[in-house]
Amino acid sequence: MDDGGSDIQALIDAMARLPGLGPRSARRIVLALIGRRPGQMAQLSALMARVADHARPCARCGNISDTEICPICDDPRRQTGEICVVETVADLWALERGRAFRGRYHVLGGTLSALDDIGPEDLGIPRLLSRIAKEEVQEVILALNATVEGQTTAHYIADALPEGLRVTGLAQGVPIGGELDYLDDGTITAALRARRNF
Numbered sequence: 001m002d003d004g005g006s007d008i009q010a011l012i013d014a015m016a017r018l019p020g021l022g023p024r025s026a027r028r029i030v031l032a033l034i035g036r037r038p039g040q041m042a043q044l045s046a047l048m049a050r051v052a053d054h055a056r057p058c059a060r061c062g063n064i065s066d067t068e069i070c071p072i073c074d075d076p077r078r079q080t081g082e083i084c085v086v087e088t089v090a091d092l093w094a095l096e097r098g099r100a101f102r103g104r105y106h107v108l109g110g111t112l113s114a115l116d117d118i119g120p121e122d123l124g125i126p127r128l129l130s131r132i133a134k135e136e137v138q139e140v141i142l143a144l145n146a147t148v149e150g151q152t153t154a155h156y157i158a159d160a161l162p163e164g165l166r167v168t169g170l171a172q173g174v175p176i177g178g179e180l181d182y183l184d185d186g187t188i189t190a191a192l193r194a195r196r197n198f
Contacts, residue, residue: 008030014026015029015030054066056068057107061073061092061104061105061107062107063092063105073104077102078102078104079104079136080102080104082101082103082104082137083103083131083132083139084103084105084106084141084143085106085128085141085143085144085154085157086107087108087109087110087111087145087153088108088110088181091107091181092105094183094188095143095180097188098185099189101192103139104135106131108123108124108125108128108144109123109124110123111145111147111153112149112152112153113149120160125156125160132161137165139165139167139168140157140165140167141169142154142158142167142169143180144169145178154169168197170192170195
């Protein structure tokens with residue numbers, strides 16, 4: 001379809017702007033949706049509208065949820081004294097897929113960057129320090145990506161944490177420059193289990 005002004009082409013163009021999709025993938029998805037029963041597209045549309053209305057960051061950890069406190073933070077079985085610090089919600093979900101970690105998380109929402117004028121306040125680092133003071137935390141796992149920015153942020157957090165707190169980082173299997181969301185579940189599980197002192 002090449003009549004750029006149609007609703008179908010507008011939908012293809014909107015889908016093509018999503019991460020991981022290009023024009024060809026977006027076109028295939030839209031055609032597949034149109035070719036299915038009409039009720040499926042209406043159901044998908046209704047779900048997307050509900051998520052747009054109700055999805056929000058968890059007030060405690062920053063995970064995405066449709067409630068003020070996400071199910072992970074709300075689960076009393078996760079009160080293990082461990083907080084795993086990650087850059088993004090995608091990283092949190094990647095760690096959860098491996099089912100190796102049973103503590104709680106803290107999503108920073110990015111990394112420190114002088115070039116982009118992103119400081120500790122922009123990442124929720126003060127909120128992390130406040131959580132550590134209030135909750136009975138014995139260990140902070142710095143599960144940040146193995147990039148220059150990720151490691152700079154990890155060192156900043158490690159220096160800001162109170163004395164006597166165990167601070168660890170992911171170990172084997174996470175390549176330099178690698179991002180957690182792109183690693184397989186086995187690699188993430190091995191890296192979490194073999195974490196080292198930071």
